[in-house]
Amino acid sequence: xxxxxxxxxxxxxxxxxxxxxxxxxxxxxxxxxxxxxxxxxxxxxxxxxxxxxxxxxxxxxxxxxxxxxxxxxxxxxxxxxxxxxxxxxxxxxxxxxxxxxxxxxxxxxxxxxxxxxxxxxxxxxxxxxxxxxxxxxxxxxxxxxxxxxxxxxxxxxxxxxxxxxxxxxxxxxxxxxxxxxxxxxxxxxxxxxxxxxxxxxxxxxxxxxxxxxxxxxxxxxxxxxxxxxxxxxxxxxxxxxxxxxxxxxxxxxxxxxxxxxxxxxxxxxxxxxxxxxxxxxxxxxxxxxxxxxxxxxxxxxxxxxxxxxxxxxxxxxxxxxxxxxxxxxxxxxxxxxxxxxxxxxxxxxxxxxxxxxxxxxxxxxxxxxxxxxxxxxxxxxxxxxxxxxxxxxxxxxxxxxxxxxxxxxxxxxxxxxxxxxxxxxxxxxxxxxxxxxxxxxxxx
RNA sequence: GUGACUGUAGCUCAGUUGGUUAGAGCACCAGAUUGUGGAUCUGGGGGUCGCGGGUUCAAGUCCCGUCAGUCACCCCA
Numbered sequence: 001x002x003x004x005x006x007x008x009x010x011x012x013x014x015x016x017x018x019x020x021x022x023x024x025x026x027x028x029x030x031x032x033x034x035x036x037x038x039x040x041x042x043x044x045x046x047x048x049x050x051x052x053x054x055x056x057x058x059x060x061x062x063x064x065x066x067x068x069x070x071x072x073x074x075x076x077x078x079x080x081x082x083x084x085x086x087x088x089x090x091x092x093x094x095x096x097x098x099x100x101x102x103x104x105x106x107x108x109x110x111x112x113x114x115x116x117x118x119x120x121x122x123x124x125x126x127x128x129x130x131x132x133x134x135x136x137x138x139x140x141x142x143x144x145x146x147x148x149x150x151x152x153x154x155x156x157x158x159x160x161x162x163x164x165x166x167x168x169x170x171x172x173x174x175x176x177x178x179x180x181x182x183x184x185x186x187x188x189x190x191x192x193x194x195x196x197x198x199x200x201x202x203x204x205x206x207x208x209x210x211x212x213x214x215x216x217x218x219x220x221x222x223x224x225x226x227x228x229x230x231x232x233x234x235x236x237x238x239x240x241x242x243x244x245x246x247x248x249x250x251x252x253x254x255x256x257x258x259x260x261x262x263x264x265x266x267x268x269x270x271x272x273x274x275x276x277x278x279x280x281x282x283x284x285x286x287x288x289x290x291x292x293x294x295x296x297x298x299x300x301x302x303x304x305x306x307x308x309x310x311x312x313x314x315x316x317x318x319x320x321x322x323x324x325x326x327x328x329x330x331x332x333x334x335x336x337x338x339x340x341x342x343x344x345x346x347x348x349x350x351x352x353x354x355x356x357x358x359x360x361x362x363x364x365x366x367x368x369x370x371x372x373x374x375x376x377x378x379x380x381x382x383x384x385x386x387x388x389x390x391x392x393x394x395x396x397x398x399x400x401x402x403x404x405x406x407x408x409x410x411x412x413x414x415x416x417x418x419x420x421x422x423x424x425x426x427x428x429x430x431x432x433x434x435x436x437x438x439x440x441x442x443x444x
Numbered sequence: 445g446u447g448a449c450u451g452u453a454g455c456u457c458a459g460u461u462g463g464u465u466a467g468a469g470c471a472c473c474a475g476a477u478u479g480u481g482g483a484u485c486u487g488g489g490g491g492u493c494g495c496g497g498g499u500u501c502a503a504g505u506c507c508c509g510u511c512a513g514u515c516a517c518c519c520c521a
Contacts, residue, residue, distance in 0.1 A: 007495085012512065062519055065445075083521085111521085116445075119514070120521080127521060188519090278520090301521065327521025355479070390481035405479060419481070 013115075013123025019345035025126070025332055028155055029108055032128040032326060035151045036106035039143065041130050044105045046087040048112075052077040058086040058313065060281040066113040068123075080112040084129040084325065085282075085310075092133055093314030101134025101319070108328075120298040120333035131323025133310055138252050140322050141286040141306055142259050148290055148302050148324055149265050155331070156340070159293040160301075163273035166253050166286050167305070169236060170277060172246020173222050176239075177215050185209035187277035190223055194275065198224065222274060229257040229272040236274070252286065284308040288324050295334045302326045344397025348376035349440055351398040353390070355405040357383035362409065366402065366432075373433045375440075377402075394419055400439055402432075 010016060017025060033043070049072075056064055056079075069079040081087050084107045092099070107129045114123060130147060132140040145162065152160050170187060174180045189204040196204075198220055205216035222239060225232045233254050240246030253272065261267055278287045285306030292301060304324025311319045335341055352367050354360065367379040378398070380389050386403065393401050403415040414432050417424040418439055427435045 009494095009512085060519095066519085113520080114445095115519070116517095117513080118516095121519095122521095125521065299520065303521070325521065330521050353480085385478065386480045387477070388481090392481085394481045401481085403480070407479080415480090417480070422482085424480080 011123070013117040013121075015122060015124075020343060021332060021336070021341055023345070023347060024335065024341045025328060028328060028331065029126075029128065031154045032108060032151060032328075033106070035147065035154050036128075036130050038150075039104070039130075039147055041104040041106040041132075044088075044091065044107055045109065046081070046084075046091050046107070048080055048110070049078050050081055050087060050090065052079040054090050055079050055081060055086055058089070058282065063113075066115050068112045068114050082113050083111050084109060084127050085131070085323070088129070088131060089311040089319075090314055092319055093311040093317075096315065096317060096319075102132060102140070103134055104130070104132045106130040120327075120330040122329055125327065125329035128326040128328055129323060130325075131304075131321050133319050133321030133323075136308075136320050138255055141252065142256050142263075144286070144304065144322050144324055145256065145260055145270065145288065146263060146265060148288060148304075149269060151326060152290065152302065157292065160269065161291050161293060162270045162302075163276050163289045163291065164253070164256065164270060164286065165273055165276045166249040167277070167284050168245050168249025169240070169253065169274065170249075172240045172243040172249060173219065175245060176243050177218055179211060179215060179219075182209050182211070184281075186211070186219060190219065190275050191277040193220075193223055225274055228267075229253070229270075232272050232274065233257075249285075256286065278303065278305055282307045282310070286322060292334055295337060298330055298334045300327070301331045301334065342397075346378065346396040346398055348378045349399040350375055350377040350402060350436060351389070351393040351396075351400070352377060352379040352402045353386055353393075354380045354383045355386060355403060356409075359404075359409065362404070366404075366414070366429075370402075370433065370436070375433070375436055390417070390419070400436060402436075 052067070052069055055067060063082050066082055067079045068082075069077070072078050088105070088107065092103070108126065110124055110126050112124050115121070117123065130144075132143065145164065148162055170190075171180070171183065174183050174186060179186055186205065186209055189201050189209060192204070193201050201220060201223075202213075202216050205211045205219060206213060211219070222236075225235050227235075233250055237247070237250050240250060257270070257272065260270060273289075276287060276289050278289070283305035285308065287305035288303055289300040290302035292298065302324055304322070306320070306322040308320045309318055310321050311317070332341075350370055352363050352370075354363050363379050367377045370377040380392070390401055399419060401417040401419060403417060404413075408415060408426070413426050413428050415424055415426050416432070416435060416439065425435065
């Protein structure tokens with residue numbers, strides 16, 4: 001009688017994390033929390049599941065189609081959140097009196113989208129959001145740029161580029177060209193400029209959006225301005241003269257670039273890109289996208305923007321805000337192709353081998369002693385051959401092995417083996433902790 | 445959601461016009477080495493050829509479906 005086995009499998013777009021990538025993922029989350037907190041953002045959390053009406057219609061038609069939606073056992077129409085911004089809008093409206101404004105929060109959590117998968121595109125993935133709501137101030141937009149920058153450099157990236165634009169500038173142009181009623185289509189086409197080039201966008205504008213050839217040309221001349229941000233802004237200003245919307249957008253961008261540079265953000269990492277539009281319907285002002293120079297195909301790994309009315313569907317109180325989101329799993333997919341994921345699958349640098357089965361008491365005590373000193377330590381569970389235990393230590397990526405048998409116990413000392421250097425030393429217990437610290441520092 | 449390509453051991457792959465018991469390297473386990481890892485040698489375990497159906501005397505190989513991955517579109521983190 002054999003039990004029928006269940007095939008172990010995960011759903012399309014849903015993945016397991018083994019220790020090495022899981023540790024990389026946790027490390028990035030730690031960095032994100034640290035950077036967000038350094039700017040004063042507070043953590044919040046919200047449920048994975050929401051009433052469907054809370055989520056529907058907030059991110060545009062496309063996100064509605066991608067909802068994981070079902071009826072729960074109580075007959076409620078529910079759905080898994082597809083981002084963290086819409087639940088935040090609900091949260092803000094619901095708790096406005098408790099949180100007060102301006103309010104800055106960060107939120108690290110999984111979201112779900114029922115779309116087709118690809119490398120770096122999954123149906124379940126973690127976003128690391130941060131937002132500032134309750135202020136229109138451009139200072140918040142500028143700070144958002146600084147956070148994105150500091151976050152990526154803290155994670156360990158040098159070669160990335162933050163592309164910035166402002167919807168007001170685009171809207172101003174569309175107003176001038178008489179295309180305001182077709183803005184969604186125009187912006188969608190424009191957003192593909194980097195991918196399909198000028199001719200592709202031109203064709204899409206004329207065919208799908210039904211612009212005239214002249215309008216399409218003007219949109220593209222506008223979007224393809226190149227040069228330093230200041231040069232582009234000067235040109236934009238000329239082109240948008242007399243249009244209040246566009247002029248405001250230009251002014252805000254001008255201040256953003258000036259202040260960011262003044263604050264020490266390397267100018268080569270921030271680009272003014274008039275073609276980026278972002279699909280999400282709720283953006284109204286500054287928009288951000290971040291690309292890895294060595295893996296642009298993976299797409300934006302940190303995007304966001306300003307919205308002028310986050311919670312309008314939940315409250316009559318107007319809540320403007322600005323924020324962005326790091327796509328953790330997408331970033332991790334890129335890091336994997338770069339070989340940036342460390343091989344070690346243990347978070348502990350120290351393994352205490354179990355040499356003599358009758359001295360479990362001593363191995364257990366010394367393990368605890370090291371932990372109390374802040375040194376992550378694993379005590380091997382079985383008294384197998386030392387060779388086996390060292391092999392295990394090597395494979396898992398431990399840095400040091402602590403070894404003691406009858407000779408060491410008689411002499412009151414511990415052997416410490418440095419697995420990388422291959423060297424071994426012997427110290428009395430009183431010096432053990434300092435010795436281990438020194439070894440870890442010297443070879444890290 | 446649409447289209448294309450791919451799917452053989454944990455991983456990377458081989459497998460001749462369909463033709464017996466499906467192979468290699470690496471990894472894994474054991475031993476050489478009952479007080480010391482990475483190397484070497486010896487031996488070993490592991491595959492319903494993603495899954496289901498069809499064609500055929502015969503299917504890893506051909507056809508259909510399905511699941512999964514990748515790529516493009518769409519959209520986006």
